[in-house]
Amino acid sequence: MQLNFENLIEKFKYDPNSVKKNYDGKTDIYLAKASYRYAYFGRILCVLLILVIIAFLLSGALSYEKLYYLTKDIKLANDYVNSVHDTITYNVGNSQSFTTYREGLAVASRERFSVFAAGGREIFTSNHSLGNPALASSDKYVLLYDVGGKQFALYNSFSQVKSETLDYAIFGASISKNGTFALITRAERYDSVVSVYKVNGTRYDYSFSKGRVVSASLNEKGTELAVLLIFAEGNDYRTELRLYRVGKEDYTSTDTGFSGIPYALKILDGGNIMVVAADGVKAFNSNLGLLNQYSTDEEIYRYYFGEDSIALSHLSRESGKTEVVILNKRGKIDKSYLFDDRILDIALCENYLFVQTLGGFEQKNMTLNTSKKIDVVATNYKMIVSDKNTLIVCDDSYAKYLNFEK
Secondary structure (H helix, E strand, O other), X not given: OOOOHHHHHHHOOOOOHHHHHHOOOOOOHHXXXXXXXXXXXXXXXXXHHHHHHHHHHHHOOOOHHHHHHHHHHHHHHOOOOOOOEEEEEOOOOOOOEEEEEOOEEEEEOOOEEEEEOOOOOEEEEEEOOOXXXXXXXXXXXXXXXXXXXXXXXXXXXXXXXXXXXXXXOEOEEEEOOOOOEEEEEEEXXXXXXXXXXXXXXXXXXXXXXXXXXXXXEEOOOOOEEEEEEEEXXXXXXXXXXXXXXXXXXXXXXXXXXOOOOOOEEEXXXXXXEEEEEOOEEEEEOOOOOEEEEEEOOOOOOEEEEOOOEEEEEEEOOOOOOEEEEEEEOOOOEEEEEEEOOOEEEEEEEOOEEEEEEOOEEEEEEOOOOEEEEEOOOOOOOEEEEEXXXXXXXXXOOEEEEEEOOO
């Protein structure tokens, strides 16, 4: 059977007169013409879509897995939280770790990893054996790694993308929005090694023969790596901040000025870098120039990095209450709140502050200075922000969605 291209082209010619030829007089002629135009251009769009898909497949930019991933995403987007307390149940496990993933929840125990959609449906599960599982997530990927162990794995919403067993233990990790991730480990001749993995499989190792890496952070594009190093000097420590372009060996550095061991650092949206320690926070610009610092005589015992800010909590010596301070991306105080109860956890999302106490959970609108509370008496919940109006509170065997809009 030979394909007649002339007949095929003839069918796709735009011919408004064909409406009159086939018009049966039962409908308005204007509507008949409009219907013909929509049908005609619909066929054209379908052909163009097929051609674009073929071009992507031939170029290697599109694959079966990516198409499958897209359809999974569309299905995932149809899951919503419809009540004040939607519950997800999962197998009881030890050393549970949790993170949000695509408005749903990822859960890892020592034996199992599972991903749940926002409506509670389990969409993926995998078995493993880890001593101390930890999770980090981005828009498209979840990184599972064993703190103090040697295994890690990268997942999307339907499969395992990569897994590996290293020669030395993993002590920390960071993941960017595009899926590039970094692992803190060590090697035979080095006290610390930070390995950066691109989604395409490329790996870059940054080795440190002197000093220990306390924390590492990738920027949102995965193109810059910030590393926090400590050096023992007598009874004190010197802390150095280094910034690398991923794939390059050159770096810029500065002394942070902290005498103790800092907790962590993060590259915020826009490129500024926050370093938090027990006695304060320092903000650096992308050239590692000091922007501002916040100091306290009371120990910071909770902190949370937002996209472009940080929240921290400590006791207030003057009032005897717990103080929560929010610093903007330049390290200046935006808001400060006092709480009668001891704070178990804090989190940020856009212009909202979330606080967990023994009595329950509170949402503060930092722009309008309003507050909403949900009383859920439990001390062992892990609080995770799903969006600006929704918290996920996780126990050993179930998680509850708390919606502050209802």
